[in-house]
Structure formats: C-alpha cells, structure tokens
Amino acid sequence: xxxxxxxxxxxxxxxxxxxxxxxxxxxxxxxxxxxxxxxxxxxxxxxxxxxxxxxxxxxxxxxxxxxxxxxxxxxxxxxxxxxxxxxxxxxxxxxxxxxxxxxxxxxxxxxxxxxxxxxxxxxxxxxxxxxxxxxxxxxxxxxxxxxxxxxxxx
Numbered sequence: 001x002x003x004x005x006x007x008x009x010x011x012x013x014x015x016x017x018x019x020x021x022x023x024x025x026x027x028x029x030x031x032x033x034x035x036x037x038x039x040x041x042x043x044x045x046x047x048x049x050x051x052x053x054x055x056x057x058x059x060x061x062x063x064x065x066x067x068x069x070x071x072x073x074x075x076x077x078x079x080x081x082x083x084x085x086x087x088x089x090x091x092x093x094x095x096x097x098x099x100x101x102x103x104x105x106x107x108x109x110x111x112x113x114x115x116x117x118x119x120x121x122x123x124x125x126x127x128x129x130x131x132x133x134x135x136x137x138x139x140x141x142x143x144x145x146x147x148x149x150x151x152x153x154x
Contacts, residue, residue: 014149021146022075028139029071032089035132037064042125074143079150082143090140097133 040060044050067089073081104114118126 018146018149021142021149022077025139025142025146026071026075028135028142029067029074029085029089032132032135032139033064033067033071035128035135036060036067039125039128039132042121042128046121079147082147086140086143089136090143094133094136094140097129097136101129 040057044053044057047053067085070081070085070088074085105111114122
C-alpha cells in the first residue's frame with residue numbers, strides 16, 4: 001500500500017504499526033527529556049554560586065515534570081498529548097535548543113576557536129545538546145505519523 005493511499009488500514013495492521021511507532025516515539029521522548037535534565041545539571045555544575053538559581057531550577061523541573069506527564073499520556077494513547085508534544089517540543093522546544101547555537105554561529109562563527117578552547121564540560125554540553133536535538137527530531141515525525149494513521153483507522 002502506497003503511503004499516499006487514503007483508504008483506511010485494516011485495524012490489526014494499523015494497531016501493530018501504531019504500537020511500534022508509539023514505542024519508538026516514547027523512547028525518543030524520554031531520551032530528549034533525560035538530555036534536557038543532563039544539560040541543566042551540566043550547566044549548573046559549572047556555576048560558582050547557585051544561590052540565585054533556585055527559581056530557574058524549579059521552573060525547569062516543573063517543565064520536565066509536565067513533559068514527562070505528557071509523554072506518559074501519549075504512551076497511553078491520548079492523541080491530544082501527541083499534539084501538545086509536537087507543538088511544545090517540536091516547535092517551541094526545538095527553537096530554544098537551536099537559538100543559542102545559531103546566535104553564536106551568526107555572531108562569532110569561529111568554530112575552530114571554540115573547539116580548540118573547549119574544555120570537557122563544554123564538550124559534554126555540546127554532545128548532550130546534539131543528543132537532545134536528535135531525539136526530538138526522531139520523536140516528532142513519529143508522533144505525526146501516528147496521528148495520521150489513527151486518523152485513517154477511525
């Protein structure tokens with residue numbers, strides 16, 4: 001069956017496909033969530049004084065808790081959770097992940113200098129950010145595909 005075919009899928013085939021795609025998407029979403037937490041910790045690890053960071057840490061932890069709840073709702077089959085995750089992580093979250101590197105690239109694009117002077121913590125943060133972005137890039141299209149399939153099965 002061609003992907004552009006709009007005929008409804010047999011329920012058993014669609015259900016199996018949805019379960020596989022949902023599982024992969026949930027794994028990718030939890031990887032993204034773990035990467036977000038790891039990056040927050042890596043940034044805090046560098047800080048000299050954490051006394052003023054309490055509200056920002058609580059805000060981030062609250063966001064991570066909401067995202068975890070949405071991922072669990074999506075894992076249980078709630079379509080609305082997929083829509084919220086697609087918009088929240090795929091648009092707003094991705095924008096926040098790429099804004100800082102793009103700003104740096106357009107203002108001081110000497111990548112060689114950055115890499116030459118990067119210490120272990122900067123390297124770790126860059127690697128975590130790459131994993132975070134990759135996980136979101138995997139999860140969002142999978143969720144979109146699931147929404148398309150479940151729309152056709154109805």
